[in-house]
Amino acid sequence: MNTCLHTADFFGWANQQAALLRAGRIAEIDREHLAEEIEDMGKSQHRELINRLTVLFLHLLKWQYQPGYQSNSWRYTIEEQREQIADHLQDNPSLKQKLPESIERAYKYARTGAARETGLPKSTFPEICPWSLEQAFDDEFWPA
Template sequence: MGKSEKRELVSRLTILLLHLLKWQFQAPKRSKSWQNSVEVQRISLDSHLRDNPSLKSVLDSAISEAYRVARLEAENETGIDKNIFPVTCPWSFEKMMAEDFWP
């Protein structure tokens, strides 16, 4: 597993988690753009993990890293204090990747 593959994994997870947080905590501002971003990241993550199956061994740490960044970005983008968002990622990988999951 290369560093660039892990960076891409964390980057895609960050975007996915950011938009899921915004979806949950800013329901009145939900947009087609957020929805499309979630759907695109799910597809891209699935493809990236199929191409790099060894990344599954670092998935938990990648989610933790991505969530810390997503939480800060959600605070910046929404104006909601970061302490309102859960301290750790509230969703399992399987849950956040489920097509019918919209918190």
């Protein structure tokens, strides 16, 4: 099997690998690259969780620390991220075990983003996420 196709034409390679799998021609599959791609798909799902948590935390921080600027746009972003995160975790239940690590990373990014977007010193925002998981995901929770 020509594994150079993986680099030269990923779309063609992926379709070829799928056809080989469906045909049961396991011996012809590019096992190493296929395994890497499957692992990368899992990493991508984890990155999506972190990205959505980052957006949620960023807007919760702005909501709390800039009450004079609260807007429907911020409210809708918070609501949407809560819904999207819930859906993502429902579609990928094993990601729930990664939540503590994901929250820690996402909050770190959100804190930096909040300082950049608000113009407030980074030290304004707590170093550790100030909300429990339940609060962050609660539709009725709006930090004051």
